[in-house]
Amino acid sequence: MSTWDHTVALRTDLIEQLAAVPAARWDEPTLCTEWRVRDVVAHLVLPERLSVLTLAGALVRSGFSIQRFVRDDAIRRGSVPVPELIAAYRAGIDRRTVPPGRNGEHLLADLFVHTQDIRRPLGLPWHHDPDLLTLVAGVVQVDSGLGVTRRVEGLRLRATDTDWCAGAGAEITGTTEALILAMHGRTVVLPELAGPGLDQLAARLSTD
Numbered sequence: 058m059s060t061w062d063h064t065v066a067l068r069t070d071l072i073e074q075l076a077a078v079p080a081a082r083w084d085e086p087t088l089c090t091e092w093r094v095r096d097v098v099a100h101l102v103l104p105e106r107l108s109v110l111t112l113a114g115a116l117v118r119s120g121f122s123i124q125r126f127v128r129d130d131a132i133r134r135g136s137v138p139v140p141e142l143i144a145a146y147r148a149g150i151d152r153r154t155v156p157p158g159r160n161g162e163h164l165l166a167d168l169f170v171h172t173q174d175i176r177r178p179l180g181l182p183w184h185h186d187p188d189l190l191t192l193v194a195g196v197v198q199v200d201s202g203l204g205v206t207r208r209v210e211g212l213r214l215r216a217t218d219t220d221w222c223a224g225a226g227a228e229i230t231g232t233t234e235a236l237i238l239a240m241h242g243r244t245v246v247l248p249e250l251a252g253p254g255l256d257q258l259a260a261r262l263s264t265d
Contacts, residue, residue: 060161061153063189064168068101068150071172072143074181080139088174088243091128095142096135097171100127102145158202166196170241173234177245190233191221197240198223205240208261212254214240227254 058066075083075098083095092100135142155164169189176183197205198214211226216233229236231250238246239258242265247255 058188060165060192063192064161064165065150067165067168067172067189068146070183071175072146072150075175076143078179078181082179083139083142085178087178088238088245089171092131092174093135094175094179095139096131097175098142098146099135099137100131101168101171102134102142102149162192162196163200163202166193166200166237169193170197170238170243173238174243185234187219187233190216190237191219194219194221194233194237194240195223197237203241204265208242208258208265209240212258215252227257228252229254229258 075094078094083098084093086092087094087097089097153161155161169185172183175181194214194216197203198209199206201207209224211224213222213224213226213228214236215222215228215230216236217230218232221233221236229239229250229252231239231246235246235249239250239262242262244259244262247259247262250258
């Protein structure tokens with residue numbers, strides 16, 4: 058499957074699952090600090106409508122903090138009724154636009170992480186094929202824009218369920234999914250990892 062085929066499949070699978078979730082559960086927390094399920098869904102619609110001009114204006118209004126803009130925008134747009142969120146999400150399933158400075162693989166990796174941000178707390182089932190997992194892991198591991206390269210510097214990451222490994226240094230092992238989420242700063246997966254480099258990674262995540 059191509060990057061965009063994976064993206065469409067992930068988007069479709071997630072919204073089909075969420076459409077069956079009671080509206081009250083859309084207010085439950087996710088692995089994204091301070092974000093509810095509805096806020097993460099709204100955030101996933103964001104790349105489809107963000108241009109250089111809208112980003113520039115939003116940054117001015119947010120005190121030039123991209124993190125503050127993304128957080129506030131997701132919470133604001135996530136506060137609409139659930140049917141509206143579902144409709145907005147479905148409308149963007151086949152779109153291929155990406156935020157400034159990013160590409161389709163970055164978008165896929167972000168989507169993958171956020172689907173797990175939602176699925177894990179809600180207890181929704183998932184299954185990802187090895188090709189998708191290794192593709193996303195490779196994209197995330199070298200993403201300096203999200204601070205990942207700083208987190209994994211001097212560490213060797215080795216997946217136990219695929220043949221993916223990267224980096225050099227003290228080793229950390231775990232499922233490919235858990236390694237991806239850890240690289241993205243999700244401390245909840247640390248108990249799922251092992252190896253002599255784990256304490257170093259945990260210390261770095263604690264200062265993010």
